[in-house]
Amino acid sequence: MRTLLDFEKPIAELETKLAEMKKLAIDNNVDVSVAASQLENSIEELKKETFTNLTRWQRVQLSRHPERPYTLDYIEQMCDEFIEIYGDRTVGDDKAMVGGFGKIGEQTVMFIGQQKGRNTKQRQLRNFGMPNPEGYRKALRLMKMAEKFGKPIVTLIDTPGAFPGLEAEERGQGEAIARNIRDMFMLKVPVICIIIGEGASGGALGIAIGDRVLMLENAWYSVISPENCSTILWRTWDFKEQAAEALKLTALDMQGNGLVDGIIPEPLGGAHLNPNLAIDIVKKTILETINELQQISPTQRINQRVEKFSGMGVYN
Incomplete structure (x- = not known):
């Protein structure tokens, strides 16, 4: 049903x-x-x-649709082969962050992304797509591995935020995200970041520094979720729709403000109605973007990356 x-x-x-x-x-x-x-x-x-x-709140609802494809759905359908890599070599393996080498035709890509679960057991295993510090450290380890072998990186972002628990803070959540942001600027290989669902706060930004940052049509990207924004401003979730409007968090808003480089169209009605077509559109976009970025030298890519993010929020 x-x-x-x-x-x-x-x-x-x-x-x-x-x-x-x-x-x-x-x-x-x-x-x-x-x-x-x-x-x-x-x-x-x-x-x-x-x-x-659609209103902004309705797009937020679509981004969370339980039948919408998740990171592993994209990877498994796009790749002819996929080898998942586990662990951060320090604490353990964070199931909320997945990654590994995948082959699309002749092109090998390092895929990294947050993974949510579809039922209660999976959601608990994946921590509702909210990574701990070891998840971000695993992501950075995989990025450095991709750089070592000269393979492009594709991150698929879908998280309500980094895990806010006490144990995550004790293990250095803020430091792990900050280190990822710093080091992603200097990666010598092409980096493509795609927000496929929810892109909330530093939890999203920790794997979202790239040469091209793209959003699916019904995804959202913001410093805070509408519910949490409503809770802070009105001390209740009841004003989440007004908060969504004020946050201007849709793909069109983000592109209009120069915070993302492009919007990937979804099948009419949303990716959940035709997941196979949605994934094929993303696959085609990834291959075209990799081809475009490989024409630019590593030094130029790094300079453009730094300039792009440094210019955000600056007004004359």
Whole structure:
């Protein structure tokens, strides 16, 4: 059974009517092709109208849809081969951060990203996609390994934030994220960062310093989630929709403010409705971007990376 968001329900009702009409036609040997075609057109128009005019909070809801593809879904479908690499060589292996070498055609890529879980057991194992310091240290270890072998890096960002527990702070959460940010600026290989779902706070930024920072159409990227922003300002989650509007956290907002380099389109209705197509679009974008970045020398790439991030938030 498909999970439906409130604004998807009118579309789902029409789709149910269409399915019933087609079943009735088969059972009674009746031609309903004209009526079915009209209803299909109505569904398509309603989809376009609905998903073209989504509020910022509705896009946040789409980014969290439980059927939306996660990091490992992208990696497993895009790669002909994938070898996952574990551990930070200090504390242990953080299941919320995954990574390893993957092969797309003839191109070997180091993939790194946060992984959420689909059921209760997986969510507990993956810590709801919230990495501990060892997750960021593992990510940096993999980046240095990719640099050593001259392989491009692709990070897939989907996290509600770094894990805020006391033990994470004791093991140096802030230092681990800060070190990643510093060292990512100086990587000599192409670095592509893609926000595929939620991109919250330093938890996202810890793997988001790249030559190209891209966002999926229904992803969000912000210093804080709408709920937490609402809690700080109004001491309740009830104003999360107003907070989302104020934060201007959608892909269009981010591109308009020069904080991301591009938007990757999703299938009509969101990536969860056609995961295979969404993943194919991301795969094509990755290959094209790697090809573009490989034409630039490492020194130029590093200089452009530093200039891009240094210029953010600066106004004359």
